[in-house]
Ligand SMILES: NC(=O)C[C@H]([NH3+])C(=O)NS(=O)(=O)OC[C@H]1O[C@@H](n2cnc3c(N)ncnc32)[C@H](O)[C@@H]1O
């Protein structure tokens with residue numbers, strides 16, 4: 549029996565195959581908390597119900613020993629999950645000796661070095677289940693709203709987000725890079741299928757040691773033909789609202805375990821506020837920031853802006869000078885581009901980068917040259933502007949930053965099973 553299905557087995561004798569989460573015993577009774585990955589069950593071992601050797605074995609159980617435990621399932625509202633087992637038999641598969649992550653407090657470095665074990669703890673268990681619901685919601689929303697999954701390559705000859713954060717590899721004698729973003733390929737597939745998305749790992753050799761940056765992260769990237777930057781924002785706000793609502797509905801227990809107050813998430817609803825970069829600069833300056841027009845926003849600026857709103861806020865029309873080559877120039881103000889970042893509230897900052905793509909061949913070629921990119925490497929991408937070019941837009945949502953916001957975590961290190969950070973690739 550799996551623990552999360554215990555309600556289906558009240559009154560039946562069942563066996564749980566799991567690990568000792570915690571145990572304590574007195575003279576005549578022992579309480580063993582067993583976890584099996586789906587939940588935790590309180591198992592009550594009465595000395596009178598088992599033979600002497602079994603009760604002795606129970607009294608010497610150690611944390612994280614692997615066991616099979618058999619007994620009758622009872623409803624018990626005081627027990628975790630509302631059920632408990634009255635034990636008849638226990639089999640110890642492997643006694644864990646000196647398991648390093650004890651219930652006491654441990655330092656982050658120690659926990660990160662033992663991530664392969666830390667994942668078993670209740671808090672990490674809850675965070676990973678919330679992450680899984682976020683990932684499922686992403687796929688469900690896009691699959692149910694006309695988007696086709698089109699997997700983008702991980703090995704690429706092209707930089708998408710600038711050449712300063714590439715992980716390069718030797719590809720049979722020619723340079724190749726781990727994908728920074730599947731976007732350029734999405735634009736090709738969007739011209740074939742209309743609305744597509746890719747969903748996979750992305751890699752950035754960022755030398756940023758911050759609470760928001762990973763060197764490997766997961767990103768979902770929808771792309772839509774015949775879509776302008778504002779319509780792109782419409783899709784994003786419905787998408788993000790759906791994801792939050794799914795977590796609130798399906799992961800109440802896990803949100804409680806990590807002590808995440810759900811009330812800020814309950815305020816997430818469309819429409820999301822939209823401010824221009826110009827307005828954002830004025831807002832920052834009014835709040836005392838030394839920012840000047842033309843400066844990019846860092847974490848501090850994003851935190852300051854997002855703390856002004858209860859919903860995620862779009863900041864659009866950034867200066868062209870520090871934005872990617874593929875972004876469409878804003879006809880109303882050619883110094884800016886038709887992009888929009890989505891900043892999550894509660895100080896979490898950017899969770900989505902996106903915008904409208906340059907669809908004019910000549911203008912895009914000028915940007916390729918201006919960025920010093922090798923035209924031959926982008927000829928396929930330029931072709932998309934030769935054969936039936938259309939206004940098109942898309943975005944990339946970072947899974948880990950979204951998990952951090954929804955779980956209200958202080959650092960992205962807890963948002964992935966095995967996070968990859970600057971100077972951190974073990975385990
Ligand atoms: N299809 C597109 O239009 C996506 C576009 N090419 C792109 O990659 N935009 S982005 O660089 O802002 O990254 C998008 C999101 O990807 C996340 N991201 C981006 N970089 C990181 C790092 N280093 N660590 C964690 N998360 C990261 C973050 O949420 C960003 O908002």
Ligand SMILES: [Mg+2]
Nearest residue numbers: 889898900901
């Ligand atoms: Mg960005």
